[in-house]
Amino acid sequence: MSPFAALALYPLWAVAMVVLVTVLRLGKKTRLGLLSLCFFLAFWVTGLILLESPATASLAEHVAL
Secondary structure, three states, rough: OOOOHHHHHHHHHHHHHHHHHHHHHHHOHEEEEEEEEHHHHHHHHHHHHHHHOOOOOOHHHOOOO
């Protein structure tokens, strides 16, 4: 794993998941928009993290691109 993945991508994924859980608990009117934004951000970052490893690069090409 590269230092970029450890220092940038994992915290970004964690923030997206924290906001997602907070929206699930507290969201009322803006729930659907924020929920979908956080989910797709976490999904995209997961693909970028998978691209960092040669073993999972073929799987990541379907997610990140």
